[in-house]
Amino acid sequence: MSVANDEDIPQVERKTVTDFCYLLDKSKQLFNGLRDLPQYGQKQWQSYFGRTFDVYTKLWKFQQQHRQVLDNRYGLKRWQIGEIASKIGQLYYHYYLRTSETSYLNEAFSFYSAIRQRSYYSQVTKEDRPELVVKKLRYYARFIVVCLLLNKMDVVKDLVKELSDEIEDYTHRFNTEDQLEWNLVLQEVAAFIEADPVMILNDDNTIVIISNRLVDGTGPVLEQGMVVGQLMLADALIIGNCNNQVKFSELTIDMFRMLQALEREPMNLTSQMNKPGLQVFYTDGWDPAEKPTKRENPHKYLLYKPTFSQLYTFLAASFKELPANSALLIYLSATGVFPTGRSDYEEQGLVVRRLQSDLGPYDFGGVLTNSNRDVVNGDALHKRNQTYKEMHCLHPGDLYPFTRKPLFIIVDSSNSVAYKNFTNLFGQPLVCLLSPTAYPKALQDLSERGSLFTLFLNNSLMAFLFISGLSSMRKGLWDKCQEQLRKINRDIAQLLTHSRSIDQAFLQFFGDEFLRLLLTRFIFCSATLRMHKSFKETRNYPETYPPLPRDELVENLHLQKQILELASILDVRNLFLETTMDEY
Numbered sequence: 001m002s003v004a005n006d007e008d009i010p011q012v013e014r015k016t017v018t019d020f021c022y023l024l025d026k027s028k029q030l031f032n033g034l035r036d037l038p039q040y041g042q043k044q045w046q047s048y049f050g051r052t053f054d055v056y057t058k059l060w061k062f063q064q065q066h067r068q069v070l071d072n073r074y075g076l077k078r079w080q081i082g083e084i085a086s087k088i089g090q091l092y093y094h095y096y097l098r099t100s101e102t103s104y105l106n107e108a109f110s111f112y113s114a115i116r117q118r119s120y121y122s123q124v125t126k127e128d129r130p131e132l133v134v135k136k137l138r139y140y141a142r143f144i145v146v147c148l149l150l151n152k153m154d155v156v157k158d159l160v161k162e163l164s165d166e167i168e169d170y171t172h173r174f175n176t177e178d179q180l181e182w183n184l185v186l187q188e189v190a191a192f193i194e195a196d197p198v199m200i201l202n203d204d205n206t207i208v209i210i211s212n213r214l215v216d217g218t219g220p221v222l223e224q225g226m227v228v229g230q231l232m233l234a235d236a237l238i239i240g241n242c243n244n245q246v247k248f249s250e251l252t253i254d255m256f257r258m259l260q261a262l263e264r265e266p267m268n269l270t271s272q273m274n275k276p277g278l279q280v281f282y283t284d285g286w287d288p289a290e291k292p293t294k295r296e297n298p299h300k301y302l303l304y305k306p307t308f309s310q311l312y313t314f315l316a317a318s319f320k321e322l323p324a325n326s327a328l329l330i331y332l333s334a335t336g337v338f339p340t341g342r343s344d345y346e347e348q349g350l351v352v353r354r355l356q357s358d359l360g361p362y363d364f365g366g367v368l369t370n371s372n373r374d375v376v377n378g379d380a381l382h383k384r385n386q387t388y389k390e391m392h393c394l395h396p397g398d399l400y401p402f403t404r405k406p407l408f409i410i411v412d413s414s415n416s417v418a419y420k421n422f423t424n425l426f427g428q429p430l431v432c433l434l435s436p437t438a439y440p441k442a443l444q445d446l447s448e449r450g451s452l453f454t455l456f457l458n459n460s461l462m463a464f465l466f467i468s469g470l471s472s473m474r475k476g477l478w479d480k481c482q483e484q485l486r487k488i489n490r491d492i493a494q495l496l497t498h499s500r501s502i503d504q505a506f507l508q509f510f511g512d513e514f515l516r517l518l519l520t521r522f523i524f525c526s527a528t529l530r531m532h533k534s535f536k537e538t539r540n541y542p543e544t545y546p547p548l549p550r551d552e553l554v555e556n557l558h559l560q561k562q563i564l565e566l567a568s569i570l571d572v573r574n575l576f577l578e579t580t581m582d583e584y
Contacts, residue, residue, distance in 0.1 A: 009073060016069045023059040030055055031087055034094065040301065040317035045098060049091075056088050079132060082120025085111045086139050093146055100297045102213070102266030105150050112143040113155075130174040137166060137182060144189055145249045148256070150266070151209050153193065160189055185248075192248040192256075195449045197466040200478050208475050212257065212459045213265045218486075219517040220493040228497060229508035231406050231429065233298040233515050234326035235318040236262055241305045241334035241368055244448050250304035253450040254333035254412060257458035262329070262514055263297045298329070298514065305370040308392060319402050327406040327429070327509060330399070333454060334367035336415025336437070337393040361397030362389050364418035367411065369394055396422055403430050408509055410518070411435060412451045422545045429508035432545040433457075433522050440534045443467070453542060456525035457518055461485050463525070467532055468572040481569055485524075488562045492520045495553055502553075503546035526554040528563055531576045 030052040037045045063070060063081060070076040092108035095101075115121065121136040140163040147156045164186055171179040200208040222228060238259055240252035247253065301314045315330070322328050371392040389395065396419050399409070403422075406429040411419045416434040424430050435453035438444075443452055456463040461481055465473060473481075496502060496510065496519065509515040526542050529535045548554060560579060567573040 013069050013073050016066050017074045020059075020062060020066065020070055020074060023055060023062055027052075027055045027059050027084075027087070031091075040314045041321065043321075049095065049098070053091060056084070056091065059084060060088065077123065078118075078120045079124050079127075079135075082115050082118075082139070083135065085115050085120065086135075086142070089115075089146070090142060093142065096149075097302070100263065100300045102149075102263050102297065105146055106266055108146045109150060109152070112139070112146060115139065116143070125169065125173075130170070130176060133166070133170045133174070134178075137163065137170065140166065141185055141249070145251075148189075148192065148248065151211050153207070153209050156189070156193060160186065160193075188246075188248045191246045191449075192253065195246050195253045196462065197446070197449065197455075198462050198470060199472045200475055201472055202475050208478075210459065210462070211265060212260045213263045214261075214514065214517065215265045219513055220486075220489045220520050222511070222516075223494070226493070226497040226510075227507070228511040229429070230325055230511050231327045231508055231515075232325065233262070233329055233408070233512045234323050235321070236298050236300045236329040236331065237303060237311075237314060237318060238262075238300055238331045239303045239306060239311060239334065241370060242451075243335055245333075246449055247304070251302065252304065252333065254454045255302060255304065255331075257450060257454050258331050258333070258410075259300060259302065261458045261518065262300060307371060308369040308394065308398075311369055311394065312398070315402060319405060322405055327408050327512065327515070328402070329408045329410070329515070331410045331412075332367050332394065333412045333451065334369075334394075336365065336413045336418075337368050337390050338365045338415055339363060340390065359421070361400060361421065361423070362395045364396060364421050365390065365415050366393045366395040366398070366418050367413045367415065368392065400425060403428055406430070406508065408515060409433070410457070412453050414438070417543060420543055420545050424505075429505040430545075431505050431509055433518070434543045434545070436529070436535075436542055437539045438537070439540060440536075442534070453525065456528075457521050460521045460524050464528060464566065465570070467528070467534070468567070468570060468575055470570065470572070477569070481566060484562070484566045484569060488524060488559070488566065489517075489520045491559060491562060492523050492553070495556055495559065496520075496523070499549055499552045501549045505546060506548070523548070523553055523559075524563075527556070527559050530554060531560060531563060533575055533577060 037048060089108045089111035092104045096104040124132045124136050140159055144156055144159050167182045200210055202208055238255050240255040242252060245252045303311060303314060318328055369392050404426045409432040412435040414437050417437055419432045419434055422432060439452060452463060510519060529541050564573055564576060567576050
């Protein structure tokens with residue numbers, strides 16, 4: 001944009017325009033440099049982010065203070081103000097991705113929301129420039145991601161409708177080649193919204209939005225007499241590589257559910273800022289690199305369809321930076337890779353017909369890592385020479401080096417049992433929670449909407465309703481069931497901490513609030529599926545390494561009684577066995 005060509009422009013106003021151009025160019029330069037920063041490691045990027053935030057702070061305040069001069073002498077347009085606000089929203093969102101602190105999502109929402117409220121992009125349609133319309137469409141897509149992460153589903157639905165109208169207008173006005181791309185975005189977000197299998201309804205039939213993040217007081221608390229370890233969950237890798245699963249913006253529904261299970265409910269960092277919208281950027285010189293002083297959530301890496309080398313690089317970075325007395329969590333939601341060239345394996349169910357002691361950590365297969373060369377039509381693996389191991393597979397043995405520090409592994413895959421064959425080489429706490437390898441036919445047909453196992457770890461009650469054939473429920477009954485589930489989780493915590501035969505690794509992790517909730521939900525899942533009449537085969541049940549004591553936990557008679565009580569509240573007791581003891 002050229003400055004008005006007028007020799008009589010006062011020197012002060014000319015300097016204002018010059019200073020604005022400098023700040024604008026500097027902000028773009030710093031913002032574009034963000035993509036060159038390493039995606040792994042928690043320290044290298046902080047100073048650069050700080051400089052970028054600082055320049056955008058100055059730029060935002062500058063355009064506010066000198067709006068009239070910039071309008072008259074620079075020709076500043078509203079969409080340009082919107083672009084600055086959008087970049088600030090992106091900064092906050094990426095800061096959330098880097099720190100896992102959910103409060104920054106609220107700040108991103110504040111800026112994105114104000115752009116919409118003030119119609120900063122409304123005049124874009126009058127300009128005959130398709131690239132400006134694309135900026136607007138991308139803004140909508142980014143805003144939708146933030147709203148999904150904040151569970152603002154009402155806003156998401158409004159945004160999807162607006163985005164659909166914008167795409168229709170865009171493709172009608174311009175002869176573009178990206179129409180199918182944008183329509184795919186709409187399809188993906190629509191499927192994402194509908195992924196939850198159960199609707200919770202108010203009395204007026206409006207849908208209740210359920211948050212699955214940790215809220216103080218909702219998880220099982222440590223009571224007097226519970227002796228547990230002091231390990232804290234500091235880092236997590238959330239990996240998604242399932243074929244044909246609902247996704248949006250490189251986030252599968254399983255990844256989405258697991259990341260929420262590892263976060264606390266967000267709070268506003270600068271709540272006063274949200275009410276007036278964009279009156280200020282920082283009210284008191286606040287620097288995001290300095291707050292909050294206490295980390296509320298474990299740091300996370302979200303890896304969508306990573307290659308083996310990418311996965312290993314991020315894993316090594318997490319391992320290197322793991323603080324003392326801390327644990328690393330690895331969540332794998334991925335297609336199973338089965339051993340090749342062995343007649344003693346049966347892919348469906350992985351039946352081993354020889355002693356496992358004869359086999360090593362690379363003989364059981366594992367889960368798929370990404371390789372475009374080896375994936376044909378989405379799911380068929382390139383057939384390698386059968387004398388070699390599958391190269392694009394994360395084998396249990398690949399994780400051995402990282403068991404030098406406390407490691408908590410969750411595997412949701414058709415070959416999860418490959419990770420049951422661990423050997424704890426270094427004596428550090430090591431636990432693997434392993435999904436069923438197969439489900440009853442009725443549930444297999446709905447697998448693209450996310451795994452039942454991960455749903456149990458994210459929202460146990462919704463998973464329980466799902467396997468009970470319930471698709472909707474009144475809020476009052478939901479609350480009653482949640483109270484019963486809290487009793488069950490409290491009982492599970494008591495049973496686990498008082499067990500005489502449980503492996504000490506479980507107790508070492510049980511001191512952390514997030515891991516404690518995952519463990520209690522896992523045991524509830526395991527006990528429930530063993531009691532459900534549709535889950536008849538061993539491969540329908542989750543497993544662990546080391547094994548959990550069956551009679552003391554997953555088949556404990558008191559726990560089964562409590563689960564039946566939950567089923568009775570829902571009037572679905574007929575779907576469950578009265579006891580599983582007769583089955584063995």
